[in-house]
Amino acid sequence: MDKLLKHTYIILLTLGIGLTAFAQGGRPPALRNNNAQTKVRKPTVAKRFEVIKKAYIAQRLALTQEQSAKFWPTYDEYQYELDVVADLRKANNAQPENGTDQFERELGYQQRITNLQKHYYEEFIKMIPPEKANLVFKSERDFKFELLRRLKEGRQQPF
Known part of the structure:
Protein backbone atom coordinates (compact mmCIF):
# COMPACT_ATOMS: atom_id res chain seq x y z
CA MET A 1 0.00 0.00 0.00
CA LYS A 39 -0.83 40.35 -35.22
CA VAL A 40 -3.74 37.98 -35.13
CA ARG A 41 -6.88 39.67 -36.33
CA LYS A 42 -10.17 38.94 -34.68
CA PRO A 43 -12.93 38.07 -37.09
CA THR A 44 -15.61 40.67 -37.53
CA VAL A 45 -19.02 40.10 -36.01
CA ALA A 46 -20.41 39.44 -39.48
CA LYS A 47 -17.77 36.78 -40.14
CA ARG A 48 -18.47 35.10 -36.80
CA PHE A 49 -22.20 35.01 -37.53
CA GLU A 50 -21.47 33.62 -40.99
CA VAL A 51 -19.49 30.78 -39.43
CA ILE A 52 -22.28 30.12 -36.92
CA LYS A 53 -24.88 30.22 -39.70
CA LYS A 54 -22.92 27.73 -41.80
CA ALA A 55 -22.63 25.40 -38.81
CA TYR A 56 -26.38 25.73 -38.23
CA ILE A 57 -27.12 24.90 -41.87
CA ALA A 58 -24.60 22.04 -41.90
CA GLN A 59 -26.28 20.50 -38.87
CA ARG A 60 -29.72 20.78 -40.44
CA LEU A 61 -28.63 19.37 -43.81
CA ALA A 62 -26.54 16.48 -42.44
CA LEU A 63 -24.54 16.18 -45.66
CA THR A 64 -22.17 13.37 -46.50
CA GLN A 65 -18.52 14.27 -47.07
CA GLU A 66 -19.01 13.95 -50.82
CA GLN A 67 -22.07 16.19 -50.77
CA SER A 68 -20.30 18.73 -48.55
CA ALA A 69 -17.31 18.92 -50.87
CA LYS A 70 -19.61 19.88 -53.75
CA PHE A 71 -22.16 21.92 -51.83
CA TRP A 72 -20.13 24.41 -49.78
CA PRO A 73 -18.17 26.06 -52.63
CA THR A 74 -21.45 26.62 -54.48
CA TYR A 75 -23.11 27.90 -51.32
CA ASP A 76 -20.21 30.35 -50.86
CA GLU A 77 -20.78 31.63 -54.43
CA TYR A 78 -24.45 32.08 -53.61
CA GLN A 79 -23.60 34.02 -50.45
CA TYR A 80 -21.14 36.22 -52.35
CA GLU A 81 -23.79 37.11 -54.94
CA LEU A 82 -26.29 37.87 -52.16
CA ASP A 83 -23.71 40.13 -50.52
CA VAL A 84 -23.28 42.05 -53.79
CA VAL A 85 -27.04 42.67 -53.95
CA ALA A 86 -27.07 43.64 -50.25
CA ASP A 87 -24.31 46.19 -50.88
CA LEU A 88 -26.25 47.68 -53.80
CA ARG A 89 -29.37 47.79 -51.68
CA LYS A 90 -27.49 49.51 -48.85
CA ALA A 91 -26.12 52.12 -51.26
CA ASN A 92 -29.62 52.71 -52.63
CA ASN A 93 -31.00 53.25 -49.13
CA ALA A 94 -28.16 55.63 -48.25
CA GLN A 95 -29.11 58.02 -51.07
CA PRO A 96 -31.50 60.88 -50.46
CA GLU A 97 -35.01 59.62 -50.93
CA ASN A 98 -36.56 59.84 -54.34
CA GLY A 99 -39.74 57.89 -53.67
CA THR A 100 -40.58 56.19 -56.94
CA ASP A 101 -37.01 55.60 -58.17
CA GLN A 102 -35.83 54.23 -54.87
CA PHE A 103 -38.88 51.98 -54.58
CA GLU A 104 -38.39 50.63 -58.11
CA ARG A 105 -34.73 49.86 -57.36
CA GLU A 106 -35.75 48.10 -54.14
CA LEU A 107 -38.17 45.91 -56.08
CA GLY A 108 -35.37 45.16 -58.52
CA TYR A 109 -33.09 44.03 -55.68
CA GLN A 110 -35.82 41.79 -54.30
CA GLN A 111 -36.28 40.30 -57.76
CA ARG A 112 -32.54 39.70 -58.10
CA ILE A 113 -32.55 37.85 -54.78
CA THR A 114 -35.48 35.72 -55.90
CA ASN A 115 -33.70 34.94 -59.18
CA LEU A 116 -30.52 34.01 -57.29
CA GLN A 117 -32.48 31.65 -55.05
CA LYS A 118 -34.11 30.00 -58.07
CA HIS A 119 -30.77 29.65 -59.84
CA TYR A 120 -28.95 28.24 -56.83
CA TYR A 121 -31.79 25.90 -55.95
CA GLU A 122 -31.26 24.36 -59.39
CA GLU A 123 -27.51 24.17 -58.70
CA PHE A 124 -28.04 22.64 -55.25
CA ILE A 125 -30.33 19.86 -56.50
CA LYS A 126 -27.51 18.73 -58.78
CA MET A 127 -25.50 17.96 -55.62
CA ILE A 128 -28.02 17.15 -52.91
CA PRO A 129 -31.61 15.86 -52.83
CA PRO A 130 -34.32 18.46 -53.54
CA GLU A 131 -35.59 18.19 -49.93
CA LYS A 132 -32.18 19.23 -48.63
CA ALA A 133 -31.84 21.96 -51.27
CA ASN A 134 -35.13 23.42 -50.06
CA LEU A 135 -33.91 23.04 -46.48
CA VAL A 136 -30.95 25.34 -47.27
CA PHE A 137 -33.26 28.33 -47.71
CA LYS A 138 -35.54 27.29 -44.85
CA SER A 139 -32.52 26.92 -42.56
CA GLU A 140 -31.33 30.42 -43.47
CA ARG A 141 -34.72 31.86 -42.55
CA ASP A 142 -34.89 29.82 -39.35
CA PHE A 143 -31.40 31.00 -38.41
CA LYS A 144 -32.43 34.65 -38.83
CA PHE A 145 -35.60 34.15 -36.78
CA GLU A 146 -33.66 32.34 -34.04
CA LEU A 147 -31.04 35.09 -34.00
CA LEU A 148 -33.69 37.79 -33.70
CA ARG A 149 -35.54 35.84 -31.00
CA ARG A 150 -32.37 35.49 -28.93
CA LEU A 151 -31.48 39.16 -29.37
CA LYS A 152 -34.99 40.18 -28.27
CA GLU A 153 -34.56 38.06 -25.15
CA GLY A 154 -31.53 40.20 -24.37
CA ARG A 155 -28.90 37.50 -24.48
CA GLN A 156 -25.38 38.85 -24.75
CA GLN A 157 -24.23 35.88 -26.85
CA PRO A 158 -26.92 34.97 -29.39
CA PHE A 159 -25.31 31.55 -30.00
Missing part, protein backbone atom coordinates in the same frame (compact mmCIF):
# COMPACT_ATOMS: atom_id res chain seq x y z
CA ASP A 2 2.85 2.34 0.85
CA LYS A 3 4.43 1.66 -2.56
CA LEU A 4 1.13 2.47 -4.36
CA LEU A 5 0.84 5.74 -2.48
CA LYS A 6 4.42 6.63 -3.44
CA HIS A 7 3.78 5.93 -7.15
CA THR A 8 0.55 7.92 -7.09
CA TYR A 9 2.39 10.85 -5.51
CA ILE A 10 5.13 10.71 -8.17
CA ILE A 11 2.57 10.60 -11.00
CA LEU A 12 0.64 13.56 -9.59
CA LEU A 13 3.86 15.52 -9.05
CA THR A 14 4.96 14.84 -12.64
CA LEU A 15 1.59 15.89 -14.01
CA GLY A 16 1.60 19.02 -11.88
CA ILE A 17 5.06 20.06 -13.08
CA GLY A 18 4.11 19.32 -16.68
CA LEU A 19 0.96 21.41 -16.51
CA THR A 20 2.70 24.37 -14.92
CA ALA A 21 5.44 24.19 -17.54
CA PHE A 22 2.84 24.52 -20.29
CA ALA A 23 1.08 27.31 -18.40
CA GLN A 24 4.25 29.43 -18.37
CA GLY A 25 4.45 29.69 -22.17
CA GLY A 26 3.50 33.38 -22.25
CA ARG A 27 1.93 35.01 -25.26
CA PRO A 28 1.61 33.04 -28.47
CA PRO A 29 4.40 33.79 -31.00
CA ALA A 30 2.03 35.70 -33.25
CA LEU A 31 1.27 38.15 -30.43
CA ARG A 32 4.79 38.55 -28.97
CA ASN A 33 5.91 41.04 -31.59
CA ASN A 34 3.90 44.24 -32.00
CA ASN A 35 4.63 44.24 -35.71
CA ALA A 36 1.38 44.68 -37.64
CA GLN A 37 2.23 41.79 -39.95
CA THR A 38 2.28 39.25 -37.13
